[in-house]
């Protein structure tokens with residue numbers, strides 16, 4: 424999170440790094456329709472600074488010249504775009520009984536994917552060789568790895584708590600970074616999903632709740648375009664909230680938790696938590712209608728609470744549940760039909776347009792942003 428405190432003087436190298444990120448942001452958003460003159464105007468930098476930094480980005484292979492734009496009197500401007508050929512950013516999603524890995528180009532296009540299902544206790548040991556193998560097979564330099572984890576990721580980028588991984592205060596990013604030799608950035612899985620959803624949005628400052636339904640249940644909260652993580656990074660930890668709509672026993676030992684009604688194994692009636700087929704493409708199983716109806720009522724109660732508390736009226740459901748048909752969505756909407764908000768208006772609930780891939784893409788997008796300053800639009804992934 425950006426600090427608002429004074430942190431001392433900026434060195435010329437700091438200023439250069441900030442300006443470089445800024446140019447990469449504009450070039451990634453410009454998608455091949457941006458010139459050096461546009462960069463001078465958009466970034467508010469002088470011509471010499473832009474020329475020097477663009478020359479450096481061209482030499483490094485991060486940016487390339489892609490053609491000429493229309494002349495506005497003088498020489499037609501040379502257009503710039505990210506060079507998608509040499510580098511990749513990896514996204515990883517950890518789930519209870521496996522992981523998913525995707526390699527993405529600098530514009531956020533998926534180049535390759537890999538899934539593995541196995542014993543949860545051995546998952547991290549299997550992850551390292553799988554990431555290495557993918558990186559070697561790409562024939563590209565990996566610039567960063569983003570890992571979406573089911574748990575609270577704190578200001579240090581450390582997993583403060585994860586019931587699903589059975590770990591507290593665990594520096595997974597540090598450990599993975601040492602093993603792999605790449606910069607690794609961790610992000611909570613629901614937050615990753617929320618960021619990916621925002622990248623699809625035309626609205627520059629959207630407000631939404633992304634509710635992740637998988638082995639666990641959690642929410643990512645975007646308020647006026649910014650990810651809100653709370654005072655101790657626990658915002659959106661709604662899985663064990665008791666809204667008094669049912670009496671099911673939860674894995675945490677208590678009764679009535681949202682997760683006890685809405686996690687994927689309950690919705691599909693499968694005792695196993697397995698979310699992936701052996702080939703890893705889609706979640707297994709079918710939605711159990713009675714379970715979906717009960718979860719729908721519980722989720723509707725949560726959305727009413729969120730609306731009355733912080734005035735968020737748009738919800739996007741993400742995670743493997745999106746691959747199980749519209750049954751749950753119908754039940755949530757049904758449960759909301761009699762709701763008459765004190766604030767007026769109405770609530771909208773939809774499945775993520777990125778479906779089951781939102782978390783994976785969001786993890787990679789977050790790493791690309793933190794490492795390079797890139798801003799992806801997920802529209803054409």
Ligand SMILES: [Zn+2]
Nearest residue numbers: 663673675680
């Ligand atoms: Zn619980």
